[in-house]
Amino acid sequence: MAKSAPFGEVERALAWRYLRAKRQNGGVSLISIISFFGIMLAVTALIVIMSVMAGFRSTLLNALLGGQGHVFVTVDGYPEDNVLDLTQQVLEVPGIKSASPIIEQQVLATSEYARTGAVVRGVRSEDLDNLPYLKAGRSTADAAGFGEGRNGGDIVLIGAFLASDLGIRPGDQIKLIAPEGVSGPFGVTPRSKSYTVGDVFTTGSVELDKLYVLMPMQQAQLFFNKRGEYQLLDVRLDDPMKADQAKRDITAKIGQNFYLQDWKQQRAGYLNALNVERGMMRMIMLILITITALNIVTGVVMLVKNKTGDIAILRTIGATRGAIMRTFIMIGAILGLTGALIGLILGITIVLNIGAVEALLNFLIPGQGEIFDAETYGLQGLPAELDWGEALFTTLWAMSMSVLVTIWPAWSAARLDPVEALRFE
Incomplete structure (x- = not known):
């Protein structure tokens, strides 16, 4: 062979x-x-x-990244005008889609049928178009009367699953109780107020839909005793996976005096x-x-x-x-x-x-x-x-x-x- x-x-x-x-x-x-x-x-x-x-x-x-910001800049304690100038600086960073000042606080939400924990997010009407889960953006909120009236009015938008848990729908009342109370002659009284549900929204994330209550910014500043102040900058990116690089670029732009946190840090366990x-x-x-x-x-x-x-x-x-x-x-x-x-x-x-x-x-x-x-x-x-x-x-x-x-x-x-x-x- x-x-x-x-x-x-x-x-x-x-x-x-x-x-x-x-x-x-x-x-x-x-x-x-x-x-x-x-x-x-x-x-x-x-x-x-x-x-x-x-x-x-x-x-x-x-769904998660559509419902929440990608990078958060803590601006609590800074004057409103300074925060607005800071927002413009952040928007100049490459890869930034939007930057919106917000107030975000935990509350107890109650209705006639149930009560549960929730998170109130105070937003400006002009920033509603930056929220992808509002199908028609600002027009959806405007149709529900969001932001109309004295100090932003009493209309709020809530997540669909939160509405289901509380057994309420658009037009019903929801009572919000803040953890920080008001000092008075008889001690600290919890701060609470009733609002009308203007509409419900769906972010695509069940977790977020069970938590979020959108409130007009002026009303949120009044309710949480933060007149003339914001708490965070909600920064959204073209590519959320590049949050680490975005944090470095934002820090290089605005300086080292601000605390930054991205969604990966917040959702590390997830x-x-x-x-x-x-x-x-x-x-x-x-x-x-x-x-x-x-x-x-x-x-x-x-x-x-x-x-x-x-x-x-x-x-x-x-x-x-x-x-x-x-x-x-x-x-x-x-x-x-x-x-x-x-x-x-x-x-x-x-x-x-x-x-x-x-x-x-x-x-x-x-x-x-x-x-x-x-x-x-x-x-x-x-x-x-x-x-x-x-x-x-x-x-x-x-x-x-x-x-x-x-x-x-x-x-x-x-x-x-x-x-x-x-x-x-």
């Missing part, structure tokens, strides 16, 4: 011949076929799971939980792919046992140990590579048609309603966001494991003594 080039035509032909051989002729065993489908399904599952998790992550972060969950799920699925790939070892070992005579003959006619080893590595690699590639195609197809898949599941499970009910989960449909880097990494991992686990049985085949192998043939 003439010496062939590594992974050349002869070795590829042998590997393909053994793959096509029927089981009664010592071909690929059922275990190898199962391993092929296992790798295919594992890669598909990992791509779909990580894409759905990425979709949830993106949806939750977009963000870490998402990252840990994603990392652990990726690790579990990669382990599953590895375990599935290990089954190829059993299949190739059985193939080596079935082809002992063939290996001995190939060795006696001049095939090198390296050629034998590479032949069986290609067998395992073809199983793994083909399974991974088909799994990649299936995974991408499912993710790109996730709406149709959800509709099919709803059809196949009758009597249960929607398996992903929008009212229950607060999301419109099952979110899925394809990460091409994640999909490629998954496929390469499956391919690598398929090749690595085949090395040992291929090495064992190459070490067979042709004399011993032919003795019992």
